[in-house]
Amino acid sequence: MYIAFLGPRGSFTYQVAQQAFPTAKLVPYDTITEVMKAVEEQAVDYSVIPVENSIEGSVHETVDYLFHQADLRAVAEVIQPIFQQLMATDPSTDIQVIYSHPQALAQAKKYIDVHYPQARLEATASTAYAARFVASHPKQLFAAIAPQAAAKEYGLTIVARDIQEMAQNFTRFWVLGSGAVTLPLVQTGRKCSLALTLPENLPGALYKAMSVFAWRGIDLTKIESRPLKTALGEYFFILDVANTQAVLLDYALKELTSLGISYKILGDYFIYQAQ
Amino acid sequence: MYIAFLGPRGSFTYQVAQQAFPTAKLVPYDTITEVMKAVEEQAVDYSVIPVENSIEGSVHETVDYLFHQADLRAVAEVIQPIFQQLMATDPSTDIQVIYSHPQALAQAKKYIDVHYPQARLEATASTAYAARFVASHPKQLFAAIAPQAAAKEYGLTIVARDIQEMAQNFTRFWVLGSGAVTLPLVQTGRKCSLALTLPENLPGALYKAMSVFAWRGIDLTKIESRPLKTALGEYFFILDVANTQAVLLDYALKELTSLGISYKILGDYFIYQAQ
Numbered sequence: 001m002y003i004a005f006l007g008p009r010g011s012f013t014y015q016v017a018q019q020a021f022p023t024a025k026l027v028p029y030d031t032i033t034e035v036m037k038a039v040e041e042q043a044v045d046y047s048v049i050p051v052e053n054s055i056e057g058s059v060h061e062t063v064d065y066l067f068h069q070a071d072l073r074a075v076a077e078v079i080q081p082i083f084q085q086l087m088a089t090d091p092s093t094d095i096q097v098i099y100s101h102p103q104a105l106a107q108a109k110k111y112i113d114v115h116y117p118q119a120r121l122e123a124t125a126s127t128a129y130a131a132r133f134v135a136s137h138p139k140q141l142f143a144a145i146a147p148q149a150a151a152k153e154y155g156l157t158i159v160a161r162d163i164q165e166m167a168q169n170f171t172r173f174w175v176l177g178s179g180a181v182t183l184p185l186v187q188t189g190r191k192c193s194l195a196l197t198l199p200e201n202l203p204g205a206l207y208k209a210m211s212v213f214a215w216r217g218i219d220l221t222k223i224e225s226r227p228l229k230t231a232l233g234e235y236f237f238i239l240d241v242a243n244t245q246a247v248l249l250d251y252a253l254k255e256l257t258s259l260g261i262s263y264k265i266l267g268d269y270f271i272y273q274a275q
Numbered sequence: 276m277y278i279a280f281l282g283p284r285g286s287f288t289y290q291v292a293q294q295a296f297p298t299a300k301l302v303p304y305d306t307i308t309e310v311m312k313a314v315e316e317q318a319v320d321y322s323v324i325p326v327e328n329s330i331e332g333s334v335h336e337t338v339d340y341l342f343h344q345a346d347l348r349a350v351a352e353v354i355q356p357i358f359q360q361l362m363a364t365d366p367s368t369d370i371q372v373i374y375s376h377p378q379a380l381a382q383a384k385k386y387i388d389v390h391y392p393q394a395r396l397e398a399t400a401s402t403a404y405a406a407r408f409v410a411s412h413p414k415q416l417f418a419a420i421a422p423q424a425a426a427k428e429y430g431l432t433i434v435a436r437d438i439q440e441m442a443q444n445f446t447r448f449w450v451l452g453s454g455a456v457t458l459p460l461v462q463t464g465r466k467c468s469l470a471l472t473l474p475e476n477l478p479g480a481l482y483k484a485m486s487v488f489a490w491r492g493i494d495l496t497k498i499e500s501r502p503l504k505t506a507l508g509e510y511f512f513i514l515d516v517a518n519t520q521a522v523l524l525d526y527a528l529k530e531l532t533s534l535g536i537s538y539k540i541l542g543d544y545f546i547y548q549a550q
Contacts, residue, residue: 052502052507054502055502056502057335060332166504168504171507207486207489207495220481221508223500224499225497225499227329227330231445232443
């Protein structure tokens with residue numbers, strides 16, 4: 001089995017793909033869109049991509065492509081806690097430059113200020129790139145902030161563990177593909193993600209759309225507007241709803257249609273917890 | 276009067292600030308957060324910052340800072356159409372490298388492919404930086420994609436006009452400050468932007484919050500969830516509501532409070548159209 005992921009090896013997406021598909025062949029792609037296209041064009045069996053982070057919010061490249069262009073569905077969701085590690089080629093390195101993605105640098109700022117106040121910070125395109133770069137310059141006084149998987153992948157030594165400031169940092173990843181999948185991880189729930197487009201001639205359309213779920217007691221865990229890219233103030237809406245009673249959800253979707261509200265199912269999936 | 280804007284001079288924010296405050300002294304700042312802090316610390320009278328683009332969506336740095344940290348309100352909104360111009364030091368330049376912000380490069384891709392298929396594209400931090408960089412290298416075969424104001428500011432010649440692909444590209448800008456303001460632009464409406472935090476023990480809280488506006492016929496023009504930065508799945512909600520009948524809105528806000536839903540007013544403003 002082949003799994004596409006957002007590369008390079010050692011990224012958080014790689015860490016998730018490894019846990020979700022421990023025996024598959026993992027294939028790195030450079031951008032989220034390319035990862036999604038890989039499964040669309042059947043070059044791989046499933047794709048793993050980030051969809052939302054608890055601090056940064058939705059990954060727009062993911063949700064916009066799934067709504068506007070793709071004919072793809074999420075078949076599983078994996079929640080990955082984000083822990084950042086400081087790593088270098090040698091544990092005794094007198095660290096002078098620290099490389100990482102700007103978000104990881106920001107999250108580790110307090111730790112760096114206390115322990116490496118003299119270090120220069122350099123932004124990279126991703127945490128995994130930072131680790132790969134540091135590993136390829138073993139004689140320099142460099143360190144990277146990156147996931148644990150990156151240290152293993154590039155043979156770096158972890159100098160300090162879990163240096164991110166916020167303990168509560170999680171990212172949701174989606175597994176995209178056409179077939180059902182069961183992952184070797186702890187299952188914690190089931191959800192359905194919908195993208196709604198509202199008719200212009202229905203006053204209070206969004207409120208009516210929400211009523212369809214509310215009076216059936218279907219829990220709405222998220223709502224987000226994203227630009228339709230037509231005019232300012234025209235949106236599509238991403239709704240995450242609990243899918244504990246499939247029959248009720250089915251009736252709700254039928255009622256949306258009868259109201260003239262169109263929907264696209266972005267995913268219908270079990271939720272898994274990664275480590 | 277002093278107005279802070281997202282610099283450098285020649286940016287779209289500069290173009291908006293010039294139209295909104297034609298006789299004021301405009302002061303550039305490097306980041307959106309610094310622009311907002313400038314008015315908070317009373318270093319300037321008003322600040323002008325982007326809040327949402329019709330293609331890219333909300334500017335998270337703006338809305339997150341206003342919700343989490345600032346005690347600031349939007350007192351006016353300016354809608355600016357986004358038109359991109361190709362500019363160089365000399366109209367006869369044999370353009371080999373084109374500099375601009377990645378979004379502007381993406382929006383002008385079709386034009387570039389047809390007219391400058393050989394050109395190398397280089398990403399810059401903003402469109403105005405690209406124009407300034409090209410102006411400071413007059414002997415190179417460089418061009419920039421930037422707003423009209425940038426050509427004027429840096430003495431560049433516009434080689435091709437309105438080269439962006441989507442005609443419908445607008446950005447909403449907010450004027451932040453403590454005093455009411457009337458701008459010398461065409462007024463098109465009035466809105467109120469709220470950030471809601473829902474109580475955990477109120478089932479269907481978001482639906483109830485929306486009901487408060489719906490049954491009073493108060494039009495909801497936007498709803499967006501943003502992470503509370505506490506845990507995955509915990510959000511605050513940005514609501515834009517029409518403010519045509521202030522008394523009704525006042526009652527709606529009182530009802531929110533009685534439901535245990537807290538709100539922060541991000542802005543209460545007239546909307547203006549820029550050119």
